[in-house]
Amino acid sequence: MFQLDDKFLQELGLDQLPADQKQAFLEHIYSQLELRVGTRLSEGLSDAQLAEFESFVNREDEKVRAWVAANMPDYANDPAYAQLRSSAPAGTDEGVLLAEYASLKWLGVNRPDYRTVVQEVLAELKQEIVSNRDSILES
Amino acid sequence: MSELAPRSNPRLANFEANKAKKEQDAFEAALYAGAGETDFSDEAHARIEEADAYERHLESMADGTHNGDLNWNRRWSETDRDLNNMPSAGYTAEVDAAHAEHAEREAEIEDRERTIEDTKELRYANQLAERIAALYNKPVGETVEADEEDIRHLEDRLNAVLMKYSETDGADPELIDLIIDRSRAAVDHSASSTPEAAKLGRAERVDTSLGDDDEEDDGDDEGGRTALHAARRVDTGLDDDDDAADRARLAGLTPVSTDLDDDEPEVRDGEEGRLTKDEALDEAYDEYEEAEGAPYDINKGRLNKDEALDAAYDEYERREDAPYDVDKGREKDADAAHDMALAEEQDRTMGTIDDVRDEAYDENERRSTRLSIWRNPGAYLGSLFTVRGGEALEKWRGSRRSTKIAIGVVAIAAAAGLAKLGYDFFSDPNVDPSNTPDSGSGIPKPKPQDVDPGTLPAPKPESFSDAARTIDNGEGWLNQLKDMGFTDREAQNALEKILNSDDPGIKEWTYRMGDGNPGLSHPGTMPQSVLESVQKLKS
Numbered sequence: 001m002f003q004l005d006d007k008f009l010q011e012l013g014l015d016q017l018p019a020d021q022k023q024a025f026l027e028h029i030y031s032q033l034e035l036r037v038g039t040r041l042s043e044g045l046s047d048a049q050l051a052e053f054e055s056f057v058n059r060e061d062e063k064v065r066a067w068v069a070a071n072m073p074d075y076a077n078d079p080a081y082a083q084l085r086s087s088a089p090a091g092t093d094e095g096v097l098l099a100e101y102a103s104l105k106w107l108g109v110n111r112p113d114y115r116t117v118v119q120e121v122l123a124e125l126k127q128e129i130v131s132n133r134d135s136i137l138e139s
Numbered sequence: 140m141s142e143l144a145p146r147s148n149p150r151l152a153n154f155e156a157n158k159a160k161k162e163q164d165a166f167e168a169a170l171y172a173g174a175g176e177t178d179f180s181d182e183a184h185a186r187i188e189e190a191d192a193y194e195r196h197l198e199s200m201a202d203g204t205h206n207g208d209l210n211w212n213r214r215w216s217e218t219d220r221d222l223n224n225m226p227s228a229g230y231t232a233e234v235d236a237a238h239a240e241h242a243e244r245e246a247e248i249e250d251r252e253r254t255i256e257d258t259k260e261l262r263y264a265n266q267l268a269e270r271i272a273a274l275y276n277k278p279v280g281e282t283v284e285a286d287e288e289d290i291r292h293l294e295d296r297l298n299a300v301l302m303k304y305s306e307t308d309g310a311d312p313e314l315i316d317l318i319i320d321r322s323r324a325a326v327d328h329s330a331s332s333t334p335e336a337a338k339l340g341r342a343e344r345v346d347t348s349l350g351d352d353d354e355e356d357d358g359d360d361e362g363g364r365t366a367l368h369a370a371r372r373v374d375t376g377l378d379d380d381d382d383a384a385d386r387a388r389l390a391g392l393t394p395v396s397t398d399l400d401d402d403e404p405e406v407r408d409g410e411e412g413r414l415t416k417d418e419a420l421d422e423a424y425d426e427y428e429e430a431e432g433a434p435y436d437i438n439k440g441r442l443n444k445d446e447a448l449d450a451a452y453d454e455y456e457r458r459e460d461a462p463y464d465v466d467k468g469r470e471k472d473a474d475a476a477h478d479m480a481l482a483e484e485q486d487r488t489m490g491t492i493d494d495v496r497d498e499a500y501d502e503n504e505r506r507s508t509r510l511s512i513w514r515n516p517g518a519y520l521g522s523l524f525t526v527r528g529g530e531a532l533e534k535w536r537g538s539r540r541s542t543k544i545a546i547g548v549v550a551i552a553a554a555a556g557l558a559k560l561g562y563d564f565f566s567d568p569n570v571d572p573s574n575t576p577d578s579g580s581g582i583p584k585p586k587p588q589d590v591d592p593g594t595l596p597a598p599k600p601e602s603f604s605d606a607a608r609t610i611d612n613g614e615g616w617l618n619q620l621k622d623m624g625f626t627d628r629e630a631q632n633a634l635e636k637i638l639n640s641d642d643p644g645i646k647e648w649t650y651r652m653g654d655g656n657p658g659l660s661h662p663g664t665m666p667q668s669v670l671e672s673v674q675k676l677k678s
Contacts, residue, residue, distance in 0.1 A: 023643050034548055035546070037551060038542075038550070039543050042546055
């Protein structure tokens with residue numbers, strides 16, 4: 001994996017960017033990464049599957065619990081759930097926790113290749129950046 | 140020839156004296172009538188006493204010894220007039236100074252408005268603020284759920300545009316504050332204390348008294364009577380006082396045209412005016428967003444946004460110039476009055492301002508957090524929950540495109556964060572990854588070595604108190620440093636470092652105050668990364 005920081009820009013030959021543009025550029029890359037990864041992962045998924053994920057985003061408690069009950073019935077003993085819970089701020093509502101857990105698990109169930117997609121999209125982005133490095137530095 | 144002997148004519152000789160006596164007699168007759176000469180009633184006695192006091196008052200004015208309640212009159216006659224009965228030099232200087240101050244303040248206001256008008260982000264933000272305010276200020280009876288949705292939508296846009304402006308060279312935080320203020324909400328005229336606000340309230344009452352609105356004007360209906368509502372009727376209040384426009388200008392508000400039209404609905408329902416403008420603005424932002432979300436092209440990527448925004452503004456101005464002129468004056472009147480009301484509401488609606496600002500700062504924090512996951516994946520897991528819980532997903536509600544982005548957010552969090560922790564969160568015994576669908580790209584199953592072991596384990600984030608994390612409105616850096624455990628000496632040493640820091644996080648939270656010391660630029664929750672950067676200044 002990589003670090004999205006000065007070293008990353010250095011790797012792309014963009015360490016000469018003005019300091020005030022570096023952060024904005026990194027943010028732009030990240031926004032593109034989010035959009036492209038999400039778009040790529042959404043390909044091949046049905047509307048029903050996407051609606052399922054949306055229900056987690058929208059915290060539709062009933063649907064979240066139904067999905068968890070159907071797919072991860074023993075979630076309470078799942079170390080992953082424990083890990084997530086320990087990472088959440090104190091007092092986090094269980095419904096919120098469960099929605100996040102469900103969204104992560106949903107991704108693993110529906111798109112287990114997510115890590116590769118992230119890497120692939122990132123590699124594409126890096127390639128585009130490198131091939132347009134001069135234009136970026138001149139702008 | 141006989142010569143006329145000189146003789147005296149008492150009428151001629153005593154002309155002035157007789158005239159004075161006649162005037163005195165007439166004055167006394169008017170003042171006393173027959174009291175004390177022909178009328179000896181109690182009323183006559185009281186009249187004499189009252190008249191005598193008045194005479195003494197006039198005498199004291201004449202000899203310059205008067206210090207009573209009509210002192211303003213003496214001041215004018217003795218101080219403000221010179222020997223030629225013209226305004227004195229002192230008085231003239233005082234008036235000139237007042238005019239100069241007035242002109243100076245007007246120039247400042249005009250300069251500020253010109254800056255807004257000449258800066259595309261500010262101009263757009265200002266328009267958005269006006270639209271937000273108009274929605275906020277709808278009377279309760281006219282407000283629908285869709286308005287609340289619109290407000291949230293517009294506020295998101297406003298935040299984005301102001302964020303963009305804040306990143307430009309020479310961005311003026313005061314203008315950002317001004318525009319945020321202009322987006323503020325409802326007006327409680329009963330709490331108004333200045334003439335402008337009182338005037339708005341009066342205009343409203345006058346209108347109500349005419350009975351064209353069934354709503355009760357109890358002055359405390361919390362939005363039932365609102366700024367825009369009042370603004371539509373403010374012609375009654377403003378027209379009878381020309382000073383109102385000047386006072387509005389002095390208060391930092393948009394100049395008011397007095398050419399009002401009674402056709403109120405057009406202010407709001409000018410289909411060819413406001414709606415056209417709003418449509419143009421909406422399209423502007425859509426183009427802006429579309430450019431941002433379009434397939435990434437480095438050549439165009441960053442240029443596209445600006446190009447789209449420029450084109451959108453051009454389009455907006457083109458439309459504004461066309462069907463909109465006829466309503467301009469009237470709308471400006473309404474908006475100016477609206478602004479006056481908003482200015483009066485500053486204290487009462489601070490909660491609303493803070494809400495708007497907080498949203499902007501939450502967005503800042505979210506953006507900062509997104510980057511920090513690469514440095515600290517463990518912290519990012521927690522960031523999924525942030526202040527409101529699940530904020531990372533909360534942000535992306537509402538559309539299929541948003542859903543895709545949300546999937547991207549979760550995937551990146553998992554790939555970058557959890558993998559770095561060395562924990563395979565998705566190793567589900569019920570799922571065989573080799574048999575699961577993929578995007579058809581033939582992507583090989585990720586190997587363990589995809590994870591860079593050099594980044595493990597993630598550093599444990601330093602712990603800070605809630606007081607240190609939370610920046611209250613008006614809180615300063617000195618207090619913040621103490622919340623973070625700095626001693627007085629350490630805090631004093633750190634202040635200079637903060638002021639000169641190149642750390643983007645620290646710079647974002649800092650501005651130089653008038654006394655040269657660093658100030659905290661805004662309230663909100665200070666991100667972990669910034670707290671850690673500040674903590675390093677302790678040494």
